Amino acid sequence: MAVYTMKRITVGMISLFVLVTVTFFLTRMMPGSPFEDGNVSASVTEAMEEEYGLRDSPVKQYRTYMTNLLKGRLGVSYKQQGVTVESIIGNAAPVTASLGAAAVITAAVAGTGLGVWRAVSKKKTVRILLSGGTLLGAGIPNFVAALLLLLVFGVTLKWFPVTGLFTPAHYVLPVLSLSFYPTAVVAEMIYNTFAEEMKKEYVVLARAKGMGFWQIAVFHVLKNAWIPVLNYLGPLSAFLLTGSFAVESIFNIPGLGREFVSSVMNRDYTLIMGLTIFMGSVVIGVNLFTDLLCAWLDPRVRNSYLEKRWGD
Template structure:
């Protein structure tokens, strides 16, 4: 396991390095200058670019930026030189994370509950209703669900607020829009895998010993059935935690998504790169933790890595 952990960590670092490198050179391909706005003269633009080192060769800028990143310095925003990129991230990240964590919790709880119900119920109507609802939820794009929820519950019925995050009620619509697809996928995975687990010999043996159905499900079957679900929850949680740009734009939420869209519009190179580095790191860390958790929970995986380590010796 230790060998596997180090391998995954090194892979994550390499992935982040590639992401930063590709993003850096793609940003430099954006036409125009971040300072060429509002009728600023060419001489002033050149002076500002020289101050920020944008007149130097691209490779020089690249190595300088990588060195700053390794020291934890993501630079200052070109549009607001008095504000550092880390300050913008520190301000916007809690907003995005609060929505993402809430949506993740709702997705896991709702999806797991519906998946268990689909696997254990004897009523065909209930199984088909859950399957049909999951297909419908998974088939609706997030932005379409957000707009539909906004029109119905904010504009038409006026039950819920339409923008901002000023109260718990403001979370309901964006969290619902974000949760629909992952909840549907989790319900499908849990339902299919749990249904398969309940047919295995160890479950039949437990039933023969007189162990209750729900005890078998929550003590034995669900743990084994949840391994494929964890493989999905990892990337899904990373996506939710880094925010949905469209959802944040629709509900006017001051999170990372809005900052990222604004940075691209304004050609704010350092902010684009800083947000990319941060969100890439979050995605890599969440996926790493998920992989390690799956490897720890799966006995076959642990044995495989132990044998690999023994053979290497």
């Protein structure tokens, strides 16, 4: 496991380096200048570019940026004068993280419940309704769900507030918007794996020993059925914890997603780079944690790592 962990960390570092490099040169290929404004003359724009080193060659700018990055400095925002990229991320990340964590928990709990209900229900009508609901949920993009929820429950019925994240009530609509699709996916995965696990020999043996149905389902079957779900929740958590651009923009939530959209529109190179590095690091870290957690929970995964190690 130690060898595997080191390999994954190395691959993650290389992936992050490639991501930073590609993003850096793509930002320099964007048309226009971060300091272009209808009220600013061309001479002032050139002077600002000279001040921030944007008149240098892209290769020289890249070397300067990577040197500062290795020193732990992400730079200052070009549009928010005097504000560091670190402070912008520090203010936006907790907002997005709280929203993403709530959506992940909602999807995991609701999806597991719906999947088990569909698997154990003996009523055909219930199974058909749950199956149809799963297909419907998986087919609705989060921005469409956000608009529908906003119009129905926010504007028409006025049950929930529609902007910001100030109270628990503000979380309801954006969390539901983000969790529609993952809930449907988790429900389908749990249904398939739960039904398959219930047919295995260890379940028959547990029943022969006199264990109750729900005892077997909760303490044995569900544990194994959740392994594929964990593999899915890893990338999902990374995505939701780093921001959903559309949902944050629709509900005017001051999170990472809105900051990233704003930075691209304003050609704020340093903020684009800082957000990319932060989001890339979170994605790599969460995926690594998920893989190690799956290996800890499932002996078969640990054994496969050992076989690969000895095979090397």
